[in-house]
Amino acid sequence: MKEVVVSGIRPTGKLHLGNFFGAFKNFLTLQEQYDSYFFIADYHSLTTHPTPGDLKGSVKRVLAEYIALGLDPEKCTIYLQSDVPQTAELYLFLNMNAYLGELERVTSFKEKARTQPNNINAGLLTYPVLMAADILLHRGVKVPVGKDQEQHLEMSRTFANRFNRLYNCDFFPEPQAVSLGDNLVKVPGLTDSGKMSKSAGEADTIYLNEEASVLNKKIMRAVTDSGPAEAGAPRSSAVQNLFDLMALVSSPETIEFFDNQHKAGGIRYGDFKKQLATDMELFIAPLREKIDAMLGNEKLLDEIAAFGAEKARKNAQETMRQVRDIIGFSNKY
Numbered sequence: 001m002k003e004v005v006v007s008g009i010r011p012t013g014k015l016h017l018g019n020f021f022g023a024f025k026n027f028l029t030l031q032e033q034y035d036s037y038f039f040i041a042d043y044h045s046l047t048t049h050p051t052p053g054d055l056k057g058s059v060k061r062v063l064a065e066y067i068a069l070g071l072d073p074e075k076c077t078i079y080l081q082s083d084v085p086q087t088a089e090l091y092l093f094l095n096m097n098a099y100l101g102e103l104e105r106v107t108s109f110k111e112k113a114r115t116q117p118n119n120i121n122a123g124l125l126t127y128p129v130l131m132a133a134d135i136l137l138h139r140g141v142k143v144p145v146g147k148d149q150e151q152h153l154e155m156s157r158t159f160a161n162r163f164n165r166l167y168n169c170d171f172f173p174e175p176q177a178v179s180l181g182d183n184l185v186k187v188p189g190l191t192d193s194g195k196m197s198k199s200a201g202e203a204d205t206i207y208l209n210e211e212a213s214v215l216n217k218k219i220m221r222a223v224t225d226s227g228p229a230e231a232g233a234p235r236s237s238a239v240q241n242l243f244d245l246m247a248l249v250s251s252p253e254t255i256e257f258f259d260n261q262h263k264a265g266g267i268r269y270g271d272f273k274k275q276l277a278t279d280m281e282l283f284i285a286p287l288r289e290k291i292d293a294m295l296g297n298e299k300l301l302d303e304i305a306a307f308g309a310e311k312a313r314k315n316a317q318e319t320m321r322q323v324r325d326i327i328g329f330s331n332k333y
C-alpha cells in the first residue's frame with residue numbers, strides 16, 4: 001500500500017508565493033507517487049469570521065488555483081474540508097485528550113493572542129487539534145508544509161500517540177512534516193515582517209496571479225536598508241529577505257552578481273530590486289495566465305469538488321468506523 005500524504009491550505013483570498021514554495025510545489029510532485037489528499041481548509045478559516053460571501057469566493061478561488069497550477073483529480077484527492085464532516089467528529093474526540101496547557105504554549109496561538117486580543121476564540125486555541133484531525137482522518141504520514149507549521153505537526157504526533165496509548169492500540173501513524181528540499185521552507189515577505197503572510201498586509205505579499213504592474217510596484221517598494229556600511233558588512237534582515245526571494249526565481253549567476261556587489265559594499269538596491277522584479281514577473285506570468293483561465297470554469301470546478309468529496313468521505317467514514325469501535329461507541333444504529 002502507498003503511504004498517505006495529507007495537506008491543506010486555508011482559503012483566505014488567493015495563494016501567495018509562501019504557499020507555493022512552502023507547500024504547493026511539493027503537492028505537485030507528491031501526487032505522482034503517493035496516495036495524496038489535498039484539501040481546502042475552510043473550517044480553519046472560520047477563526048477569522050469571514051462573511052459567507054467572502055468564504056465562498058475564497059474557496060472557489062483556491063480550488064481554481066489548485067487545478068490551474070497542476071493538481072490532478074485523477075492522481076490525488078482534492079476536496080473541501082467542510083465536505084467531510086467526519087473531520088469534525090475526529091476533532092471532537094481528539095479535543096477530549098488535548099490539554100489547555102499544551103495548547104496555550106503553541107507559538108501560533110500565543111502570536112494570535114498577542115496580535116488579535118479581541119478575538120482569542122476556542123477555535124484558535126484548538127487549531128492544532130483540527131489540523132491533527134485532518135491528517136489522522138486519512139492516517140497520513142507525510143505532510144508537505146512550510147516551516148511555520150512544524151510545531152503543529154509535532155502536536156499531531158502527540159495526539160496520535162496519545163490516542164494509541166489511551167486505547168492500547170497502534171491505529172494512528174506518526175505524521176511528519178515534509179519538504180522535497182532538505183529543509184522546511186520559510187518564504188520571507190517584502191516588508192521585513194518575517195514570513196510572507198497576508199496578515200502582514202498587501203505590501204508584504206506576492207500573489208501567484210499578481211498583475212505585472214502591481215508586482216513591480218510592490219518589489220520596488222520593498223524594505224531594504226541604507227546600504228552596507230563597508231565592504232564585507234553583513235546583510236540586514238530586510239536585504240537578506242530579498243536575496244531569499246531572488247534565490248527562488250533568479251539564476252545562480254544573477255544572485256552571485258548582486259552578492260558580490262553587496263560584499264564589495266557597492267550594491268545599488270534600485271538595480272537589485274529591478275532585477276528581482278523582472279525575474280519574478282517571468283516566474284509569475286505563466287501562473288497568472290493559467291489561474292485567470294481557470295477562474296470562470298465553474299462547472300468543472302464543481303465536478304472536481306464533488307468527485308474529491310466522495311473519495312475523501314469514503315476513506316474518512318472507514319477511519320471513523322474503526323475509531324468509534326476503538327473508543328467503545330456503537331456502530332450499530
Ligand code: TYM
Pocket residue numbers: 006007008009010011017018019020021022023041044130131132134135143144145146147148149185186187188195196197
Ligand atoms: P496556511 O493556509 O497558513 O498556509 C498554507 C501552506 O503554505 C505554507 N506557507 C508558507 N510556507 C513558507 N513560507 C511562507 N511565508 C508561508 N506562508 C504559508 C504553510 O506552511 C502551509 O503549508 N494550518 C494550515 C492549513 C492546514 C493544514 C492542515 C496543513 C489545515 N489543516 C493539515 C497540513 C495538514 C495553514 O493555516 O496553512
